Amino acid sequence: SKPVVAIVGRPNVGKSTLFNTLAGEKISIVKDTPGVTRDRIYANVSWLDWEFTMIDTGGIEPDSKDIILSQMREQAQIAIDTADVIVFITDVKQGVVDADSKVADMLRRSGKPVLLVVNKVDHFEKYMPDVYEFYNLGIGDPIPVSAASRLGLGDMLDEVIAHF
Numbered sequence: 001s002k003p004v005v006a007i008v009g010r011p012n013v014g015k016s017t018l019f020n021t022l023a024g025e026k027i028s029i030v031k032d033t034p035g036v037t038r039d040r041i042y043a044n045v046s047w048l049d050w051e052f053t054m055i056d057t058g059g060i061e062p063d064s065k066d067i068i069l070s071q072m073r074e075q076a077q078i079a080i081d082t083a084d085v086i087v088f089i090t091d092v093k094q095g096v097v098d099a100d101s102k103v104a105d106m107l108r109r110s111g112k113p114v115l116l117v118v119n120k121v122d123h124f125e126k127y128m129p130d131v132y133e134f135y136n137l138g139i140g141d142p143i144p145v146s147a148a149s150r151l152g153l154g155d156m157l158d159e160v161i162a163h164f
């Protein structure tokens with residue numbers, strides 16, 4: 001069967017935007033839409049000679065900061081249990097936050113292949129200095145992308161399929 005790629009990360013980092021961009025249609029609900037009821041959403045993605053199943057694990061996202069971390073841990077566990085490759089998304093505009101570090105530790109310990117993607121790098125020259133901070137997560141080289149502007153996605157997908 002096809003390889004499975006799971007997208008995890010904090011609310012609002014752009015998981016659903018990335019998912020929809022790669023799926024080529026608006027399957028996953030981007031923030032600002034109330035009443036999200038699905039907790040996992042699947043799509044087929046093709047890249048070069050590969051086809052894989054992509055999962056957006058972040059369908060129900062809490063507003064309360066108190067439960068964000070526990071929900072992220074659950075999402076990360078789903079990814080660890082089901083995915084061949086985990087795409088961990090962060091936000092260059094927010095920088096590294098505590099929940100990122102905790103989830104990064106969990107993903108590292110899992111031994112699964114993890115790609116560290118830094119989203120919202122809408123202008124590479126302007127934001128690249130801020131991307132280097134993400135090396136501190138200790139899960140490898142940060143991959144800068146802009147899901148909204150479709151920048152860096154080819155390089156990111158090359159990294160994904162390199163782990164199949």
Ligand code: GDP
Pocket residue numbers: 009010011012013014015016017018029030031032058061119120121122145146147148149
């Ligand atoms: P999720 O909660 O992680 O699924 O994040 P969403 O995909 O719902 O996106 C949250 C917000 O970030 C929305 O307002 C998006 O339009 C915005 N966003 C997503 N990707 C980018 C990006 O590459 N650049 C910028 N500037 N904003 C983005």
Ligand code: MG
Pocket residue numbers: 015016017028029030031058059061
């Ligand atoms: Mg989402």
